[in-house]
Amino acid sequence: MKIKDIVIGVVEAPLITPFKTALRTVYYIRNIAIYVHADDGQIGIGEAAPTAVITGETNASITEAINEYIKPAIIGMDVEDISQIMERLDKSIYKNTSAKAAIDMAIYDLLAKRYQAPLYKLLGGYRKELVTDITISVNETAEMVKDSLEAIKRGFQILKIKVGKDPAGDIARILAIRDAVGPTITLRVDANQGWTPKEAVRIIRALEDANANIELVEQPVHYSDIEGMQYVTANTITNILADESVFSPKDAITVIEKRAADLINIKLMKTGGIYQAQKICNIAEANGIQCMIGCMLETKISVSAAAHFAASQKNITMVDLDGPILCVKDPVAGGPIFNGQSISMLDKPGIGFSL
Ligand SMILES: C[C@H](N)C(=O)N[C@H](CCC(=O)O)C(=O)O
Numbered sequence: 001m002k003i004k005d006i007v008i009g010v011v012e013a014p015l016i017t018p019f020k021t022a023l024r025t026v027y028y029i030r031n032i033a034i035y036v037h038a039d040d041g042q043i044g045i046g047e048a049a050p051t052a053v054i055t056g057e058t059n060a061s062i063t064e065a066i067n068e069y070i071k072p073a074i075i076g077m078d079v080e081d082i083s084q085i086m087e088r089l090d091k092s093i094y095k096n097t098s099a100k101a102a103i104d105m106a107i108y109d110l111l112a113k114r115y116q117a118p119l120y121k122l123l124g125g126y127r128k129e130l131v132t133d134i135t136i137s138v139n140e141t142a143e144m145v146k147d148s149l150e151a152i153k154r155g156f157q158i159l160k161i162k163v164g165k166d167p168a169g170d171i172a173r174i175l176a177i178r179d180a181v182g183p184t185i186t187l188r189v190d191a192n193q194g195w196t197p198k199e200a201v202r203i204i205r206a207l208e209d210a211n212a213n214i215e216l217v218e219q220p221v222h223y224s225d226i227e228g229m230q231y232v233t234a235n236t237i238t239n240i241l242a243d244e245s246v247f248s249p250k251d252a253i254t255v256i257e258k259r260a261a262d263l264i265n266i267k268l269m270k271t272g273g274i275y276q277a278q279k280i281c282n283i284a285e286a287n288g289i290q291c292m293i294g295c296m297l298e299t300k301i302s303v304s305a306a307a308h309f310a311a312s313q314k315n316i317t318m319v320d321l322d323g324p325i326l327c328v329k330d331p332v333a334g335g336p337i338f339n340g341q342s343i344s345m346l347d348k349p350g351i352g353f354s355l
């Protein structure tokens with residue numbers, strides 16, 4: 001099964017409410033869809049999200065990276081030569097991880113279709129069901145409390161609370177949410193790099209003193225401030241999760257060696273796809289570090305690929321795959337079933353979309 005052509009399209013989905021983090025506000029998803037055509041007529045599907053503030057990519061850069069660099073590097077290769085394809089993909093252009101992720105997942109989709117196997121089984125098949133959290137955008141406290149209660153009414157038991165935009169008000173925001181939702185709901189906090197190391201320690205310790213019972217705090221400080229993350233991890237009890245600081249296996253080794261975090265968030269848009277994500281997950285597991293699977297603002301196409309990967313791995317113990325849940329409707333039919341907080345893998349070949 002040889003790679004014959006790569007076709008680029010657009011996938012669009014309006015969001016139910018604006019998505020707000022310390023880094024950006026988004027009203028509408030407009031991502032790149034990828035179709036990798038094989039010489040036997042099969043098509044593999046992928047998606048790239050243009051998260052300029054995190055990966056540095058735009059839809060224009062993703063399109064250019066694929067057309068000018070990635071496509072010439074892998075066209076004509078046999079889908080079964082996965083390691084060789086992934087080596088060429090990695091070397092075809094520096095960084096551009098979302099462009100690479102879209103191609104990587106489309107090729108894995110083809111490989112799994114070649115063997116008539118669901119992708120999660122081909123990758124290791126650890127479990128069939130995942131439970132995702134849902135994001136509560138950063139807003140004024142009252143609005144975040146209202147959004148949290150609505151999410152619980154919709155059946156979500158795990159909330160990912162965005163903070164870091166207004167550090168002075170963050171303790172009050174989080175405590176008000178804990179107060180409103182009660183003790184049984186799991187709360188994750190994501191500062192998206194919005195705090196200084198000293199601010200982070202002060203805020204997290206205040207939450208600890210108030211018995212807020214926060215499961216983890218994600219990326220408290222700037223992605224490049226590994227010493228700062230190390231300082232936060234060393235001076236708090238709460239688990240610290242590295243997100244924007246870990247794109248590659250090398251980044252994971254640095255964070256682990258420096259004890260800069262307790263946990264790692266793997267996103268296909270940061271790793272450049274499943275092949276590199278597996279390496280990070282293995283490195284973390286060998287070092288006793290559990291991983292979260294995360295997503296950017298992505299539709300069901302790439303989030304489904306991430307779900308297959310997460311389902312295949314024992315060491316992925318936390319799931320933040322709420323992209324499709326934040327959209328008014330899915331732009332594609334098929335794939336795993338997203339029903340409230342549960343994501344169920346089906347036994348259709350590949351990622352599960354009929355193309
Ligand atoms: C959508 C997901 N729950 C999430 O919060 N991802 C963010 C980055 C999303 C973006 O800006 O596209 C994260 O974990 O930092």
Ligand SMILES: [Mg+2]
Pocket residue numbers: 190192218219243244265
């Ligand atoms: Mg994050």
